[in-house]
Amino acid sequence: MSDVCIVGIGIHPFGRTDGVSGVDQGVHAARAAMADAGIAWPQVQFAYGSSDAAGNPDTMVDRLGLTGVQFINVRNGCAAGGSALFSAQMAIKSGEFDIGLAVGFDKHPRGAFDAKPAEYNLPDWYGDAGYMVTTQFFAAKIMRYMHMFGISRETLGRVAEKAFRNGAKTPHAWRRQPVSIEEILEAPMISDPYSKYMFCSPGEGGVALILASEKKARELGKPLVRLKAATMRTRPPHSFEVFAPSVDVVENDTGPRGTASQIASADAFRMAGMGPGDIDVAQLQDTEAGAEVMHMAENGFCAHGDQEKWLAEGRTEIGGALPVNTDGGCLACGEPIGASGLRQVYENVVQLRGDGGDRQVPGNPKTAYSHVYGAPGVSAVTILER
Amino acid sequence: MTGLENRSGSEMHAIAENLFTDETPSRLIGGRDRETGRIVFPCPEGNQYEAVPLASEGTLWSYTVQRFRPKSPPYAGPEAFAPWIVAYVELPGQVIVEARLVDIDFDAVKIGMPVRFKPVPLDPDAPGSALIPAYAPVGDKA
Structure with missing residues (x-):
């Protein structure tokens, strides 16, 4: 089977960014990742998004464009981002899709995590x-x-x-x-x-990765970083x-x-x-x-x-x-x-x-x-x- | 009832029901899985677990010192905070339980040291404060 490749990466700086919501930090990262991959939002066939405390990732279609794209939200404790990435690579490995987004963001209040x-x-x-x-x-x-x-x-x-x-x-x-x-x-x-x-410390930040099939990655002309x-x-x-x-x-x-x-x-x-x-x-x-x-x-x-x-x-x-x-x-x-x-x-x-x-x-x-x-x-x- | 008598004869109460046995001295109550025999603490509700008294003596498996006042809620301890030891105590052949370790200087705590069950009030300065599970070094004179 051919490998899944990472063809675009984007990040919103971590730390504290007052006045910018968690979702918007995710959007910032997604736009940076698409620019890095040389693609636009309509080319993104699917997305998995992870957030623990900053709202539903799929709401970012408001900002990115209402293309009708499949967008699945992931919550999985500290493995949330890894789970979004795992799911995204499976979607490509299955042959269902050629290119998609894994995005994660959060914005936690100051201090220790609040657990009941x-x-x-x-x-x-x-x-x-x-x-x-x-x-x-x-x-x-x-x-x-x-x-x-x-x-x-x-x-x-x-x-x-x-x-x-x-x-x-x-x-x-x-x-x-x-x-x-x-x-x-x-x-x-x-x-x-x-x-x-x-x-x-719990903090804030957003990261996005564009994943593609090897065939699609070659079309985009990106250096191949393979997800082994x-x-x-x-x-x-x-x-x-x-x-x-x-x-x-x-x-x-x-x-x-x-x-x-x-x-x-x-x-x-x-x-x-x-x-x-x-x-x-x-x-x-x-x-x-x-x-x-x-x-x-x-x-x-x-x-x-x-x-x-x-x-x-x-x-x-x-x-x-x-x-x-x-x-x-x-x-x-x-x-x-x-x-x-x-x-x-x-x-x-x-x-x-x-x-x-x-x-x-x-x-x-x-x-x-x-x-x-x-x-x-x-x-x-x-x-x-x- | 899971009450305990203090020295003046007035009743001390546990922080929750079904935590301590109704005897003197009391013991912790664990739950034994009726199928696998695995013991957990506290004893979960429902039919899967049967209540079993846990050993009064064990050894220190690990620990830390809580240096800041936990958030309230849920923490219900005194407003004036003094650090306390969080201990994991191995009760041989049964289970390792989380509880306070009392009557010892922080610097003197050693993994593997023998300890004995000694419930303490959540707020030592409040009359009638509920008792929480705790252990003290064996040989302690307090």
Whole structure:
């Protein structure tokens, strides 16, 4: 079967844009992606749109044109953008369509995500007692991981330091000032072991990708960036997830619990016919500094515990053996849920085209990997090849 | 009823029904899946799960410190905030439960340490405040 290709990319800068709605940030990105692909809205045969908190994506036909186009809305937690992309590539693979749009945007209020117990099938007392706080879970997860695999708090600091350093070089990033590792480690604690610089913030932004069949991509005369794999998976038994009043006991608890990320990753590598060693650049979900650390291993790039050495040696820096989160990731870009997974793919296309400017990965990268993970145990992975 | 008696003899109440056993000292109530035997906490309503008392002692599986006051609603704790420990406690052979860890300095907390069930009031300074699930280090003298 011929590959699905990404022929156009567009982004609305992440962060806070007062006076511009989430939908309009999505429209901005969609127009940029069409311009990049050299097409106009009437040529778009279908669209999948993702937004968690900023309204129905299909309403953007008001702005883009009432062509009668098929437009399907996707909500899937933090995997929403990845799910929109997965759906879009399936629509082309099926032979039904030749060219379409995957778009994601969001606009979250300031502060932590606002979650209510009933939305997660939890009793009211759980919220009364103060447990509807996502940061507690992320902190408890890394606390155990650090204990099991000898990861230091300094390594968490290195991840955040890298994120802000890369963000400073990225026009679409929100946090564009480098922060020293000392300041990161000594900043006020949010949830131990994480200081305020080690968590990303809910934010705003929009991303759009134009996908096309290989035949259509050749007609458009675009450099071929092939989508070799796109997977979306849910959690295996016994995993530890957000808002968990209890966790299963297991007979042997000396290793890490299985995760949706591991499943999505292994399946993506199998589909692409590649292994982790074949990847030149990776965007890994880093909603907090420890997430990047754990996801390096869950996605197969290193053994559990080796992250300590990898970070100390700078292997995930832009000039390192496996650059990770070259645009500063969620830590520097914030997390508008509907757009976040598509931002990773946008960044990968930028890198594969060699358009990364100050943050360009050297050595002409040929393959790129993206990974999102979210509540309640969902993950989406893509592998691109040029 | 899931009441507990405090030292003065007045009744202390749990933050919700069917959380603690009606005995002294009380225990947490979990739910055992009638088909698979898997135990969860709290015990869900309906026929799939039967209520089972959970072990009073376990070990600390993981933890964090909540350093800022959670949003109200839903948080119903005191306005004046002092950080507290969120613990995951492994009750061997049963389940790992989320609860407070009390009577210990934050710096002294160690994964793997033995702990015992000790429910505490959500607001220690409010008379009659509801009890929430909590654990304290074994050997604690408080």
